[in-house]
Amino acid sequence: MGRCICLALPLVCLGLFGGGTSGRAASIYVQGMPGLAVGADGGNAVADVVSSDPSNDATAAAGDGEFGISGPGGRGGDGLASASLTTAGTTSANLIASGGDGGGAEGQSTLGGSGGNGYTTASVTSSNGASVTLVSARGNGGSAPSPFVTSPQPPGPPVTGGNGGNGGVAATVHDTGSASVSLTARVFAGNGGWGAIPGAPGLLSIGPLDAVSDGGGSVRVSLDATGGASGVFLQGGDAVNGDGGDVALLNAVSGETSGSLSLAQHAFGGAGRAAAANAGAPARGGNASSILDGPFHSQSVLIDLGATGGAAPGDPVVGALGGSSAVSSDVTNDAGDITAKGVATGGMGGGTGRGGDARAEVRATVESQPGTASANATAIGGDEDTYASPLSLEKAGVGGNADSLAIANSSGAASAVAFGRGGGSDNFNSGAQDRGDGGSARAEALATAHGDGAATADAQAYGGANGGALGGLVPGAGGGAYASARATSDSADALAKVIVKGGAVGPGRRRERSARHRRGSRECRHGSDARKSHA
Numbered sequence: 228m229g230r231c232i233c234l235a236l237p238l239v240c241l242g243l244f245g246g247g248t249s250g251r252a253a254s255i256y257v258q259g260m261p262g263l264a265v266g267a268d269g270g271n272a273v274a275d276v277v278s279s280d281p282s283n284d285a286t287a288a289a290g291d292g293e294f295g296i297s298g299p300g301g302r303g304g305d306g307l308a309s310a311s312l313t314t315a316g317t318t319s320a321n322l323i324a325s326g327g328d329g330g331g332a333e334g335q336s337t338l339g340g341s342g343g344n345g346y347t348t349a350s351v352t353s354s355n356g357a358s359v360t361l362v363s364a365r366g367n368g369g370s371a372p373s374p375f376v377t378s379p380q381p382p383g384p385p386v387t388g389g390n391g392g393n394g395g396v397a398a399t400v401h402d403t404g405s406a407s408v409s410l411t412a413r414v415f416a417g418n419g420g421w422g423a424i425p426g427a428p429g430l431l432s433i434g435p436l437d438a439v440s441d442g443g444g445s446v447r448v449s450l451d452a453t454g455g456a457s458g459v460f461l462q463g464g465d466a467v468n469g470d471g472g473d474v475a476l477l478n479a480v481s482g483e484t485s486g487s488l489s490l491a492q493h494a495f496g497g498a499g500r501a502a503a504a505n506a507g508a509p510a511r512g513g514n515a516s517s518i519l520d521g522p523f524h525s526q527s528v529l530i531d532l533g534a535t536g537g538a539a540p541g542d543p544v545v546g547a548l549g550g551s552s553a554v555s556s557d558v559t560n561d562a563g564d565i566t567a568k569g570v571a572t573g574g575m576g577g578g579t580g581r582g583g584d585a586r587a588e589v590r591a592t593v594e595s596q597p598g599t600a601s602a603n604a605t606a607i608g609g610d611e612d613t614y615a616s617p618l619s620l621e622k623a624g625v626g627g628n629a630d631s632l633a634i635a636n637s638s639g640a641a642s643a644v645a646f647g648r649g650g651g652s653d654n655f656n657s658g659a660q661d662r663g664d665g666g667s668a669r670a671e672a673l674a675t676a677h678g679d680g681a682a683t684a685d686a687q688a689y690g691g692a693n694g695g696a697l698g699g700l701v702p703g704a705g706g707g708a709y710a711s712a713r714a715t716s717d718s719a720d721a722l723a724k725v726i727v728k729g730g731a732v733g734p735g736r737r738r739e740r741s742a743r744h745r746r747g748s749r750e751c752r753h754g755s756d757a758r759k760s761h762a
Contacts, residue, residue: 253280262293262301262330269293269304269327269343269366276310276320283310286323292330292340292369300330303343303366303392310349310359317406319358322347329369329389329420339426342366342392342417346432349398356406356444362413365392365429368420368458388426388458391417391472395432396450405442408484412436413451416472416497419458428455428472428497428513436480443486443526450480454497454513454537471497471513471537471550471574478519485562488525492517496537496550496574512537512550512574512583523560530558530567530591536574536583536609549574549583549609549627549650559592566601567591573609573627573650573666582609582627582650582666593637597678600637606630608650608666608691608706626650626666626691626706633686634673640680640719645670649691649706649730665691665706665730672723676716684712684723690730705730 259270269290276285287308292301306324326343343366351357368389396412414433419426431452438446457469474494482488496513515534536550554569567590573583587604608627627650633643649666668688676682690706708730712723 253278253282254284256286256288258288259290259304259306259327261290261327265293266295266298266301266330267293268301268340271304271343272306274308274324276312276322278312279314281314281316281318283312283318283320285310285321288325289327289343289345289366291327291366294330294369295332295337295340297337298332299338300332300340300369300389302340303327303329305344306346308347310351312349312351312353314353316354317356318351318353320349320351321360322349323362323364325364326366326392326417328366331369331371331420332386333371338387339369339371339389339420339422341389342368342429344393344395344429346395348396349400351398351400353402353406354404355402356404356408357400357402358409359398359400360411361396361398363394363396364415365394365417365455367391367418368426370421370426370458371423386422387424388420388422390427391419391429391455393417393429393432396436397434398436400438402440402442402444405440405444407445408438408440408447410436410438410448412449415453416455418456418497419469421459425458425469425500427469428457430472431474433476433479438482440484440486443484445487445489446482446484447489448480448482449491450476451493451495452476452479453495454515456498456537457500457510459500469500470511471499471539473497473514473550474516476517478521480519484525486525487527488523489529489531490519491531492519493533495535496552498537499539499547499550510539511548512539512576514550514552514583516553517569518555520557523558523565524562525560526563528558528560528563528565530556530565532556532569532589534570535572536585538575539580540575540577547577547580549576549581549611551583551585551627553586554604555588557590559594560598561593561595563596564599565591565593566603568603568605570605570607572607573629575609576611576627580611581625582611584608584627584666585629587631589632590634591636593639595638597639597680598637599640599642599680600635601642602633602635603644604631604633605646606668607648608668610650625664628666628706629668631670633671636675636677637680638678639676640682641674641676642683643672643674643685645672645686645710647687647708647710648689649708651692651730664704665693667691667707669708670710672712674714676719679718680716681720681722682714682716684714686710686712686724687726689728692730
């Protein structure tokens with residue numbers, strides 16, 4: 228076990244000889260030492276804040292594993308930063324934890340070291356407001372040495388990249404007065420190491436992330452979660468390239484107040500990695516989803532969801548698949564206005580693969596009292612824009628599809644906006660093969676106002692552009708598009724508008740329609756579509 232050298236505040240601890248370190252203070256930095264022998268593990272780091280100070284900081288940075296020779300690489304150390312605070316006034320806490328990287332490896336039957344884990348946790352109670360920020364970063368898996376990129380591997384079992392480390396966050400923040408509360412969390416899974424067998428990305432552990440203000444102060448909770456990238460397959464053959472890490476968030480954030488409530492939840496799929504030697508099965512970017520449902524009882528509510536599929540940079544021969552994305556929210560508020568918005572973006576694909584599909588579905592409802600309900604859903608299919616080699620016998624890659632749905636219901640005003648754009652295929656194949664198609668797009672918006680408020684529904688759909696055509700070869704098709712909008716108000720204006728544009732090289736087929744009804748109980752509805760078209 229290493230020693231801990233502690234200096235004057237802010238407290239600083241350094242672990243010696245690759246051992247673990249720990250410390251406790253209002254402001255602390257703990258550094259785990261790297262492994263100091265061949266194949267040795269990195270040192271752990273633990274930073275724990277227990278105080279009543281108004282400002283508190285803790286950083287735990289674990290040590291890296293050492294390179295292994297004719298044996299496995301050392302594992303990265305784990306980092307843990309935590310806080311347990313109770314104050315009679317305003318307080319803040321900023322916590323950072325990072326796992327160490329795994330050591331690389333070479334020789335027969337060797338394994339890159341796994342990345343270390345990074346976790347942050349907090350429990351905070353105050354009577355005059357609180358702000359808490361958590362950052363958890365994982366370690367990356369160890370890799371085979373760079374000569375394996377171009378040189379044959381030695382006889383015997385293959386060198387395997389180390390797995391990425393895990394990342395985790397959890398916190399509860401409680402204000403017993405009427406002041407504001409803020410909780411921000413960012414968490415990252417580790418990347419897999421490179422090798423003849425690629426390492427897997429790390430995993431994520433999330434929650435709870437909850438904030439409460441007893442007296443009606445504003446409450447804001449935000450989470451960004453990012454999956455790890457896969458390792459890379461370094462040599463030719465039939466091995467499967469690694470997939471990016473998936474990220475699935477389900478009601479990962481929560482909050483409670485009679486005042487203003489804001490909840491944000493964003494997921495990012497990890498990157499897939501193509502073979503370094505133009506071989507292997509297609510890689511896939513990590514899928515991403517963000518779902519948040521539930522009733523609320525606040526003066527105003529803002530829901531902000533995002534999901535972005537992982538990119539999969541294309542190999543010219545071996546296609547790569549962009550990760551899919553999905554956001555979904557079905558929320559109600561019985562004490563005031565509610566706004567819910569979600570953006571889903573498919574990951575970029577490459578080669579003969581395809582961009583990731585995107586789906587956004589948002590429902591917002593105001594119940595029991597006059598108020599405004601707003602629903603905004605955006606779906607963007609992943610682009611496919613990597614050159615396809617003439618060695619490929621496949622059709623050039625295609626753009627991802629996009630599907631969006633926005634529904635708003637209110638006893639006051641209601642607004643629904645849906646936007647969809649199919650992914651474009653800037654991809655072309657220089658051989659005598661077909662060009663890639665653009666992705667399709669669909670958008671539907673429905674707004675219903677039961678009281679004196681107006682209703683507005685706006686739906687826009689744009690098909691993805693097709694791949695280019697050279698030398699008179701067959702071009703790809705532009706993506707098809709469909710949009711539908713319906714607005715209904717009991718006693719005020721109702722406006723429904725649709726815009727539809729089919730994708731193509733050049734202007735493509737386009738349709739645009741809009742309409743408005745004035746006063747009285749009205750319903751306004753329009754739908755239009757543009758089918759796939761060639762240049």
